[in-house]
Amino acid sequence: xxxxxxxxxxxxxxxxxxxxxxxxxxxxxxxxxxxxxxxxxxxxxxxxxxxxxxxxxxxxxxxxxxxxxxxxxxxxxxxxxxxxxxxxxxxxxxxxxxxxxxxxxxxxxxxxxxxxxxxxxxxxxx
Numbered sequence: 258x259x260x261x262x263x264x265x266x267x268x269x270x271x272x273x274x275x276x277x278x279x280x281x282x283x284x285x286x287x288x289x290x291x292x293x294x295x296x297x298x299x300x301x302x303x304x305x306x307x308x309x310x311x312x313x314x315x316x317x318x319x320x321x322x323x324x325x326x327x328x329x330x331x332x333x334x335x336x337x338x339x340x341x342x343x344x345x346x347x348x349x350x351x352x353x354x355x356x357x358x359x360x361x362x363x364x365x366x367x368x369x370x371x372x373x374x375x376x377x378x379x380x381x382x383x
């Protein structure tokens with residue numbers, strides 16, 4: 258069952274647009290909204306519960322079909338900071354590059370998001 262959205266699409270797109278205009282200068286609320294919106298979008302596009310994507314302290318989503326994780330530490334985890342996540346979501350950073358730089362931590366055999374990123378490669382044109 259797909260998750261329900263908590264961030265309205267219009268508000269999420271507005272926050273993402275603001276973040277893209279000035280990545281290091283937007284306030285915490287705008288960053289949080291953009292992160293939560295993009296995590297929800299990933300959950301919509303890759304439904305499932307086999308991989309947990311964490312962007313502390315703003316949000317987490319379980320996604321990608323496969324064996325379901327129910328409790329404890331999941332076997333497939335992707336974790337990063339907000340700036341890196343948003344850069345990945347809009348295509349300003351490649352997952353392999355972020356991982357090589359130590360900005361993206363990936364564990365587990367299914368924790369590969371390259372098929373799903375970027376989520377909004379042309380967002381600045383919308």
